[in-house]
Amino acid sequence: MAAADLRDELNCSICLSIYTDPVMLPCGHNFCQDCIGRVLDTQEGSGGYTCPECREEYQERPALHRNRTLGNIAQCFLSVHPEEDGTDIFCTYCDSPVPAVKSCLQCETSLCDTHLQRHNISVQHTLTEPTSSFEDRKCSIHSEFLKYYCTEDGACICPSCCLTGEHRGHRMEQLNEASEKKKEKLRNDLEKLPPEIEETEEQIQRLQERSREVTEKAAGETERVTALFGDIRKQLEALEMLLLNQIFWQKEMICLQLWELMEDLKVKKDELSMQIRHIEELCKMADPLIVLQEWESDEEEDKNYDERDYKYLDVDQISETLLTGLAGIVTGVKGKIYGQEATDLLLDINTAPNYLAVSGDRKSASRTTINQCYPLTEQRFIKYTQALSTRHFLSGRHYWEVQCSESGGWSIGMSYASIEREGDLSRVGFNDKSWCLTRLKDEYLVVHDHNITEVGYPVTSQRIRISLDYEAGCLSFYELSEPIRHLHTFTASFTEPLYAAFSSFKKSWVRICS
Structure with missing residues (x-):
C-alpha cells in the first residue's frame, strides 16, 4: 500500500489530519477523540446522536472505545513520515512565514531554500529535517548534539558519551545508519x-x-x-x-x-x-x-x-377443576417454550460398562460392584461408569430432567459419539468432545476439555433440568429448587450429533424423568 493511500486511511474525517487518540463508535467508524467529542457536544439536547460518517442514529450518547491498534499505526506512520504530522516550521531569517526545508543543528535555526543555499556557501554545519526542538537533540549531560546511537543501551548519545560515562566501550552507530x-x-x-x-x-x-x-x-x-x-x-x-x-x-x-x-x-x-x-x-x-x-x-x-x-359447597371439586386446568395450561406452556421436539430419552445399554447397572426401563443407571457381563461392543465404555442416550440431537431446542441421588457423585451432560471409549480421554468432560455438570460432595462443578470450574452454588435439590439449543450452541443446566436456579451455560459451535451422557460414581444413581 502506497504511503499516500495509507495516509488517507489514517485521516480523521472531521479534522482531515492523522488520527490523534483515535476512538471508535459502535457503528465501527473512527475519529480523533477531541473531534468526535466536539461533534457529540453540539448534538447534545437535540433528541439523539448521529455518526458523522454513516449517519447512524443513537438514542443516547454513544460510548467511545479507544482504538489502540489504529493509534499505534498512526504513530508508526508519523515516525516514518514526519512531514505528515501537520506541524508548520518556518524559516528563521524570513520576515514572512516561509516553510523551512532544513534545520541547522549547530546554528539552531531553520532555513528555507534561499537561506539554505547561502548557509551552505558560508559554513558546513549538520543539517536535518525541519525541527523546532533543538534542545531535544542535545545531550542532557554534556550539552553536545547527539550524533551516535548506542546499540547496547538503545540510546542516542553525544561524542563525549562515547569517551566517558556508562556508554564507554559500547558498540556505536551513526544516527543516520541506526x-x-x-x-x-x-x-x-x-x-x-x-x-x-x-x-x-x-x-x-x-x-x-x-x-x-x-x-x-x-x-x-x-x-x-x-x-x-x-x-x-x-x-x-x-x-x-x-x-x-x-x-x-x-x-x-x-x-x-x-x-x-x-x-x-x-x-x-x-x-x-x-x-x-x-x-x-x-x-x-x-x-x-x-x-x-x-x-x-x-x-x-x-x-x-x-x-x-344438608348440602355444602363442594370445595374438593372446585380445587380439582382448578388444579386440572392449571396443569393443562402448564403443559401447553412447556410445549410452546421448548418446542415440539420430543425429549423422552433412554439409556443405550450398548455404551454402558460392566460395572454400571442399567434398569429394565433404561431410565436409571447406578454404579455397582457386580459385573453385569455385558457383551463387548465398539460403543461400550471401558474405564469409566458412564453411558450415552440412544437418541441424538443435530438441531432444534430440547430439554429433559434428571433425578440424581442425594449422596455420592454423578455427572450429566452431552457428548459427541466420537468420544474415546477407553483410556483417560474417554471420561465425559475431560476432552473436547463432551460437556458435563458434576456433583462432588455438596458442590457443583462444570467440566469441558479438562477445564474444571466451580459453579459456586451449594446442592439444594436432586432434580436437574438440561436445556439444549443446538443452533445457538448453548447447553444449560438448571437446579429445580425453589426458585429454579440457573447453574451454568456452555457455549460452543456444535459440529456433530449430540448424545445425552450420564455418569454414576460410587454409591450414586441417576434417573431420567419421564
Whole structure:
C-alpha cells in the first residue's frame, strides 16, 4: 500500500489530519477523540446522536472505545513520515512565514531554500529535517548534539558519551545508519499492519453481524414471550370464569335446596305450635275420656331432619377443576417454550460398562460392584461408569430432567459419539468432545476439555433440568429448587450429533424423568 493511500486511511474525517487518540463508535467508524467529542457536544439536547460518517442514529450518547491498534499505526506512520504530522516550521531569517526545508543543528535555526543555499556557501554545519526542538537533540549531560546511537543501551548519545560515562566501550552507530535500520524495521512492521486493519475490520463486521443476530433473536423472543403470556392470561381468565360459574351454580343449587328445607321446617314449626296449643287445651279439660280419645286421634308420625343431610359447597371439586386446568395450561406452556421436539430419552445399554447397572426401563443407571457381563461392543465404555442416550440431537431446542441421588457423585451432560471409549480421554468432560455438570460432595462443578470450574452454588435439590439449543450452541443446566436456579451455560459451535451422557460414581444413581 502506497504511503499516500495509507495516509488517507489514517485521516480523521472531521479534522482531515492523522488520527490523534483515535476512538471508535459502535457503528465501527473512527475519529480523533477531541473531534468526535466536539461533534457529540453540539448534538447534545437535540433528541439523539448521529455518526458523522454513516449517519447512524443513537438514542443516547454513544460510548467511545479507544482504538489502540489504529493509534499505534498512526504513530508508526508519523515516525516514518514526519512531514505528515501537520506541524508548520518556518524559516528563521524570513520576515514572512516561509516553510523551512532544513534545520541547522549547530546554528539552531531553520532555513528555507534561499537561506539554505547561502548557509551552505558560508559554513558546513549538520543539517536535518525541519525541527523546532533543538534542545531535544542535545545531550542532557554534556550539552553536545547527539550524533551516535548506542546499540547496547538503545540510546542516542553525544561524542563525549562515547569517551566517558556508562556508554564507554559500547558498540556505536551513526544516527543516520541506526535510523535507516530502524526505518527498515518499521517498514517491515508497517507492511504487517494493513492486513491487521483488514482483519480487525472483519472482526468488527462479524461482531456487528452477531449483534444484529442477537437483536433480531431478542425481538423474536420478546414477541414470542408476549404472545405466550397473552395466551396464558386468556386461558387463566377462561379458567377463572369456569370456576366462578361452578361456584355460582353450586351456591344456587345448594341455596335452593336449603330454602326448600327451611320452608318445610317453617310448616313443621307452625304445626308444632298448633299441637302445643291443642295439648295445652286438652290438659285443661276435666273429662278424661275426651282427653284420651283426642290425643290418640291427633298423634301423627313426626318427620325429623338431620343436618348431616344438608348440602355444602363442594370445595374438593372446585380445587380439582382448578388444579386440572392449571396443569393443562402448564403443559401447553412447556410445549410452546421448548418446542415440539420430543425429549423422552433412554439409556443405550450398548455404551454402558460392566460395572454400571442399567434398569429394565433404561431410565436409571447406578454404579455397582457386580459385573453385569455385558457383551463387548465398539460403543461400550471401558474405564469409566458412564453411558450415552440412544437418541441424538443435530438441531432444534430440547430439554429433559434428571433425578440424581442425594449422596455420592454423578455427572450429566452431552457428548459427541466420537468420544474415546477407553483410556483417560474417554471420561465425559475431560476432552473436547463432551460437556458435563458434576456433583462432588455438596458442590457443583462444570467440566469441558479438562477445564474444571466451580459453579459456586451449594446442592439444594436432586432434580436437574438440561436445556439444549443446538443452533445457538448453548447447553444449560438448571437446579429445580425453589426458585429454579440457573447453574451454568456452555457455549460452543456444535459440529456433530449430540448424545445425552450420564455418569454414576460410587454409591450414586441417576434417573431420567419421564
